[in-house]
Each structure stands twice: as C-alpha cells, then as structure tokens.
Amino acid sequence: GNSVTQMEGPVTLSEEAFLTINCTYTATGYPSLFWYVQYPGEGLQLLLKATKADDKGSNKGFEATYRKETTSFHLEKGSVQVSDSAVYFCALSVRNQAGTALIFGKGTTLSVSS
Amino acid sequence: GAVVSQHPSWVICKSGTSVKIECRSLDFQATTMFWYRQFPKQSLMLMATSNEGSKATYEQGVEKDKFLINHASLTLSTLTVTSAHPEDSSFYICSAREVWGVGDQPQHFGDGTRLSIL
Numbered sequence: 001g002n003s004v005t006q007m008e009g010p011v012t013l014s015e016e017a018f019l020t021i022n023c024t025y026t027a028t029g030y031p032s033l034f035w036y037v038q039y040p041g042e043g044l045q046l047l048l049k050a051t052k053a054d055d056k057g058s059n060k061g062f063e064a065t066y067r068k069e070t071t072s073f074h075l076e077k078g079s080v081q082v083s084d085s086a087v088y089f090c091a092l093s094v095r096n097q098a099g100t101a102l103i104f105g106k107g108t109t110l111s112v113s114s
Numbered sequence: 115g116a117v118v119s120q121h122p123s124w125v126i127c128k129s130g131t132s133v134k135i136e137c138r139s140l141d142f143q144a145t146t147m148f149w150y151r152q153f154p155k156q157s158l159m160l161m162a163t164s165n166e167g168s169k170a171t172y173e174q175g176v177e178k179d180k181f182l183i184n185h186a187s188l189t190l191s192t193l194t195v196t197s198a199h200p201e202d203s204s205f206y207i208c209s210a211r212e213v214w215g216v217g218d219q220p221q222h223f224g225d226g227t228r229l230s231i232l
Contacts, residue, residue, distance in 0.1 A: 043207050043223035104157045
C-alpha cells in the first residue's frame with residue numbers, strides 16, 4: 001500500500017544549525033511528494049513540493065529532492081531559526097475513489113533554541 | 115494566497131449534542147474539500163473527501179452517519195459530528211483544493227477546530 005515514514009522526533013537544535021528530517025515512502029505509481037509545516041494551534045501550510053523524480057522543491061531556505069531510487073524526500077535547511085520550530089509532515093498524493101488524496105507521515109517536531 | 119477559513123476554532127459541548135464545523139475557501143473555488151482528524155502528537159488521518167454537489171467519500175472505518183458532510187457550494191463544506199461523545203474529542207482539520215488545470219493542485223488547509231466533548 002501507500003505509506004510515508006518519517007524520522008521520530010523531537011529534533012532539538014540550536015539556532016543556525018543544519019537540519020535534516022528524513023522521509024521515505026512506499027507508493028504505487030509516481031506520486032507527488034510534499035512537506036507541510038504546522039505551527040502550534042494552527043492548520044497545515046504547504047512548505048514545498050516535488051512532482052517527479054529528481055525534482056527539487058524549495059521554499060524559505062528549506063529544500064527536498066525527490067529521489068525515486070531511494071524512495072526518499074528528505075527535508076534540509078542549512079541554518080535553522082527559532083521561528084522554524086514547528087511540526088513537519090511529509091506527505092504523498094495518491095489516487096483514491098474520490099480523486100486524489102494526501103497520505104501523511106506521523107510528523108516530526110522541531111524545536112530550535114537561541 | 116489561497117485562504118481556507120474554518121469555524122469555530124474551538125468548541126466545548128456536552129455529550130450527546132451535535133456539532134457543526136464549517137470550512138470555507140475565501141478567495142478561490144474548491145471542487146474538492148477534505149476532512150481530517152488529528153490526535154495529539156499524531157498525524158492527520160483522512161476521514162472523507164467531499165466533492166461539490168455529490169456525496170462524500172468516506173475512508174474505511176469512518177462512520178458516515180456519525181460524521182455528516184455536506185458540500186453544497188464551491189466555497190463551503192460542513193462537517194457535523196452527530197450525537198458527539200468524549201471519544202469524538204479531537205482536532206479536526208479541513209482542506210480545499212483549487213479548481214484549475216490538471217494534475218496535483220495543492221491543498222490549502224484551515225486552522226483546525228478543536229472539539230472537546232464533556
């Protein structure tokens with residue numbers, strides 16, 4: 001079936017540290033891949049996406065590359081800020097009987113201290 | 115950017131009452147809206163997919179009669195939790211997908227509704 005596996009959190013970093021959050025997926029066909037961010041008490045915001053193999057999504061200093069050979073979509077940022085503290089969800093899109101839907105990983109909590 | 119408004123943001127009510135949650139796309143039209151449920155420190159679980167003008171498609175294990183979904187217009191979908199009980203307490207999040215082009219249009223998420231049943 002279709003699934004997304006993210007590294008367990010929480011991830012605790014100091015400001016300006018390098019961030020990697022691992023994400024691997026299992027899917028039939030060729031899904032699009034997404035990273036969403038959820039700040040405390042809020043809904044999800046799309047952070048970046050990639051729609052085909054070798055695509056790189058980027059936004060606000062975050063990057064992720066769609067790696068078909070390793071079925072991965074790891075999220076990276078070179079220098080994190082306190083304001084990046086949030087929960088990050090990796091997701092893939094799948095076809096279901098209603099059209100397409102998102103399958104989410106369990107989320108990884110990032111905590112950045114100054 | 116595309117904005118999805120969810121209302122109310124927090125509701126507390128007695129066991130046995132029904133609660134309606136609204137999800138509106140404010141500046142775009144959405145043929146498809148999604149309803150998710152999120153337990154503390156866990157991922158979002160898709161409950162149902164709602165296409166405007168047709169019946170919602172529920173995921174396996176979600177009670178249709180318990181969670182009534184109506185998607186009467188291109189900008190509004192509602193989720194009604196009927197005869198709510200404490201086990202229905204959760205964070206409910208809706209999302210809406212824009213109508214344009216083909217392929218994977220992005221979903222835009224509301225801020226969620228925290229439902230607490232006493």
